[in-house]
Amino acid sequence: MTTGFRDTSEQDRPLPPQSRRRPLLIAAGLAALAALALLGGGRVRQMLSADSAVSAARLGIATVDVAPLTRDVAGEGRVVAAQSPTLFAPGAGTVTLAVQAGDPVRRGQVLARVDSPELANRLAQERSNADALRAELARAEVEARQQAAALQSAFDVARIDQQTAQNDLARQTQAFEAGATARMQVERAQDALAKARLALDQARDLRGLKTDSLKLDVQARQSALARQQLLVADLERQVAELQVRSPVDGQVGQLFIADRSNVARDARLLSVIDLSALEVQMQVAESFARELQPGMPGEITGNGQRWAGQVSSVSPEVVNGEVAARLRFAGAQPGQLRQNQRLSVRVLLDRRDKVLGVARGSFVDEGGGGYAYVVRGGYAEKVAVKLGARSLERVEVLSGLSAGDRVVISGSDNFKGAERALVAD
The missing domain is CATH 2.40.420.20 (conserved putative lor/sdh protein from methanococcus maripaludis s2 fold)
Incomplete structure (x- = not known):
């Protein structure tokens, strides 16, 4: 059996031929950077040196x-009346209105009437007391005159008695010197003269003391009557003030009660707007408010016009981070202005x-x-x-x-x- 080894032909892969363009691209990039460094090197250094x-x-x-x-404060303001008094009920009672809201009024015109039976009754009672004190004063003056006359009469009688005793002493002395009478008669005449003189002195002193007492009594009654008359005058003033009159020329602003209402003393009745003295109120941030002072110049713009102004007052109270300041017109008040009308306001704080x-x-x-x-x-x-x-x-x-x-x-x-x-x- 023949043993054979497997070759690596199945694992090998042919490699692609290496591209010659990549070195060329790298070289081109380096060349461009070099050119950029030569042409704009300063700008690149700036970019690299900045954060x-x-x-x-x-x-x-x-x-x-x-x-x-120029330091100033600008904002929007609204027209307000420099004088806008609120009228109160001078006494408790039923109020009858004589005007309606928006009606033009004149100074002294009756705007409302208060029917106060309690005040009217008090006035009648105090007038009656004044009449009684006046009668007592007249009676005291009559009694003083009568007692003064009686005292004067007693003084005159004592003076006559003294003169009589003195004359009698002179006669007895003359008779004694002529031997027509006894010495005892002369001594009796001297004693009678001494008594007459004492009676005259007492009558004189009594007349002075009693006269002073009568004067004090009359003055006390006069003082009581004067106090009562002052009370009556004050009540008469209160009754007269039950007819509520306008303190200024202007216009009825707001009615706080309905006609024929029953009100307590010092209840609000209505307000009157003085249209002859208008100011512009603006809200100023708290940071500027501490620099605002009355008298600072300002400028008011509206209705296509511009007017010079002047700070008239600055509120001491801060509300929601703002302070209310008012400006008055430096010259004549412009016409065609209405309550609560919006205007532009500018106040000059400083200029250098x-x-x-x-x-x-x-x-x-x-x-x-x-x-x-x-x-x-x-x-x-x-x-x-x-x-x-x-x-x-x-x-x-x-x-x-x-x-x-x-x-x-x-x-x-x-x-x-x-x-x-x-x-x-």
Whole structure:
């Protein structure tokens, strides 16, 4: 038996002939890279040295310059009445309205009447008390005159008695000297004169004290009557105020009650709008409100016209992050304005002529305004800056930039915080 070995013919495969084009392609690629390096080597080095590359079309670029900086606040305002008083019920009772909402009214015109029986009864009672006090005062004055007359009469009698005793003493003395009477008679006459003098002094003192007492009594009654008259006058004022009158020339605004309603004291009745003194109220962000001051100039625009204005008041209260500010017209109030009409308002906060600054953009808020990208030689370099005053259009540059620098004011988020980025054309 013959033993044979199998060959490898079944495992072998013919190899394809090696292509000669591949070395040629590699050589061509190397040649192109060499040419590119020779022609644009600087650009390639830029791309390799930058952290990232951003197209210039996606960026907003502005130039730093020295120009006026105007800081202002602009917004929409609405026309409001500088005076819009709300009238209240002066007393409890039934209210009868004499006007309707929107009616024109004049100062002093009766707008409503309040029927208050309680107040009317009090007035009648106090008037009666005043009449009684007036009668008591008259009676006290009559009694004072009568007692004053009696005191004067007693004083006159005492004075006459003194004069009589003095005359009697003179006669007894003359008779004693002539020897016609005893000394005892002279001494009795002296005692009678002393008693008369004492009686006269007492009558004089009593008249003075009693007169003062009568005066005080009359003054007390006069004071009581005066107090009562004040009370009556106050009640008469309250009754007169039951006829509610307009405090200004204007227009009835809003009615808070229905006609013939029974209301309590100090209940709201209606409001009156003074159309002769209109102001424009605007809402200002809290960040600007701290800079607003009464007297600042402003500008009001509407109805195709423009008027000069002036800040009249700033509310001390912050509501939803805003503060209400009011502007009055600097000149004559324009006509054809209506309550709650919308107008455009602008308030000038500050104006400086020569300020190093740049157009305001999103870079002011990015990173807290602590850096900016400056375009130099095709690169955008991250530079630390310090910003100052800001307006709607410009922002002041305090440090970090110079006049003529080109700053990326929008789209810098494309750099993703890179320190250096290529700005591609």
